[in-house]
Amino acid sequence: xxxxxxxxxxxxxxxxxxxxxxxxxxxxxxxxxxxxxxxxxxxxxxxxxxxxxxxxxxxxxxxxxxxxxxxxxxxxxxxxxxxxxxxxxxxxxxxxxxxxxxxxxxxxxxxxxxxxxxxxxxxxxxxxxxxxxxxxxxxxxxxxxxxxxxxxxxxxxxxxxxxxxxxxxxxxxxxxxxxxxxxxxxxxxxxxxxxxxxxxxxxxxxxxxxxxxxxxxxxxxxxxxxxxxxxxxxxxxxxxxxxxxxxxxxxxxxxxxxxxxxxxxxxxxxxxxxxxxxxxxxxxxxxxxxxxxxxxxxxxxxxxxxxxxxxxxxxxxxxxxxxxxxx
Ligand SMILES: NC(=O)c1ccc[n+]([C@@H]2O[C@H](COP(=O)([O-])OP(=O)(O)OC[C@H]3O[C@@H](n4cnc5c(N)ncnc54)[C@H](OP(=O)(O)O)[C@@H]3O)[C@@H](O)[C@H]2O)c1
Numbered sequence: 001x002x003x004x005x006x007x008x009x010x011x012x013x014x015x016x017x018x019x020x021x022x023x024x025x026x027x028x029x030x031x032x033x034x035x036x037x038x039x040x041x042x043x044x045x046x047x048x049x050x051x052x053x054x055x056x057x058x059x060x061x062x063x064x065x066x067x068x069x070x071x072x073x074x075x076x077x078x079x080x081x082x083x084x085x086x087x088x089x090x091x092x093x094x095x096x097x098x099x100x101x102x103x104x105x106x107x108x109x110x111x112x113x114x115x116x117x118x119x120x121x122x123x124x125x126x127x128x129x130x131x132x133x134x135x136x137x138x139x140x141x142x143x144x145x146x147x148x149x150x151x152x153x154x155x156x157x158x159x160x161x162x163x164x165x166x167x168x169x170x171x172x173x174x175x176x177x178x179x180x181x182x183x184x185x186x187x188x189x190x191x192x193x194x195x196x197x198x199x200x201x202x203x204x205x206x207x208x209x210x211x212x213x214x215x216x217x218x219x220x221x222x223x224x225x226x227x228x229x230x231x232x233x234x235x236x237x238x239x240x241x242x243x244x245x246x247x248x249x250x251x252x253x254x255x256x257x258x259x260x261x262x263x264x265x266x267x268x269x270x271x272x273x274x275x276x277x278x279x280x281x282x283x284x285x286x287x288x289x290x291x292x293x294x295x296x297x298x299x300x301x302x303x304x305x306x307x308x309x310x311x312x313x314x315x316x317x318x319x320x321x322x323x324x325x326x327x
Contacts, residue, residue: 157204
């Protein structure tokens with residue numbers, strides 16, 4: 001039985017989810033994946049915080065200790081923001097280590113560079129968790145892109161915005177009231193700016209764009225509008241006409257080969273693939289040349305949806321490493 005060492009960067013919602021799943025499934029993974037996974041270290045910012053669910057020996061605030069782990073195979077990156085996440089991910093790759101990230105802020109900007117670097121160093125990068133949480137959109141796209149062209153992507157990529165728009169319509173509530181309610185239920189952060197301004201959806205759209213088209217539009221050319229200006233009167237008026245507000249992140253390849261992208265509220269009717277997506281769910285509709293339109297729907301965030309797709313990324317990496325070579 002091969003023993004493999006992994007490290008987790010960040011021990012918040014997502015990091016703790018990874019820790020829990022790997023430990024809970026450790027025996028099963030011995031059978032299904034043929035490896036005994038050992039969590040060798042966990043990187044945090046503040047080592048003095050009490051951490052009831054992990055041994056203090058595992059916790060460090062020094063990234064050099066992570067790199068010094070002998071035969072480290074995978075780094076699960078679940079910290080917040082562009083830096084030091086990018087620097088740590090790049091250094092892990094340079095050390096011959098696979099990286100699996102949930103960090104959309106970092107990956108939307110540096111994903112293509114990290115993937116190029118991973119090729120150079122013969123390792124892999126997993127990023128399913130960066131976009132639409134538990135919805136397997138990256139894996140599905142990687143698969144269908146082998147044969148199909150994707151020419152248009154439309155997504156509901158932020159569950160908080162979708163929850164607010166859904167509640168405004170179904171309960172007849174005002175934006176501020178639903179936002180407070182979402183914060184109480186844990187669907188919205190204490191600082192909801194990234195969610196309701198459209199910035200979070202924008203970052204995820206850029207990750208999908210890089211995957212589908214191998215490039216992103218110039219960020220400054222993308223109109224990003226949030227949901228804060230939508231009034232309950234507008235929602236009611238739309239409802240009376242059989243329409244719904246959806247916060248849509250949209251990128252398509254024009255005939256001239258240029259990408260056109262926008263993020264903002266749209267009024268959609270029942271024929272639209274995103275019309276029926278309610279509550280905190282995310283969805284991604286892909287227009288492809290052979291399949292037609294494919295829509296994926298599911299939970300866009302949360303400890304276990306997010307952490308489990310990261311562990312799935314790892315299982316995929318193992319499967320690729322052991323896949324028989326055909327000539
Ligand atoms: N939460 C979700 O449902 C979700 C879904 C998809 C993607 N994501 C992404 O996953 C990442 C983690 O999210 P989260 O919700 O788990 O965040 P979180 O609960 O705020 O936890 C962040 C963790 O990162 C650690 N950290 C922050 N800065 C660090 C630094 N400079 N060096 C070392 N450790 C650092 C923190 O350490 P301390 O504990 O010491 O403060 C904390 O343990 C983010 O990039 C987020 O966008 C989250």
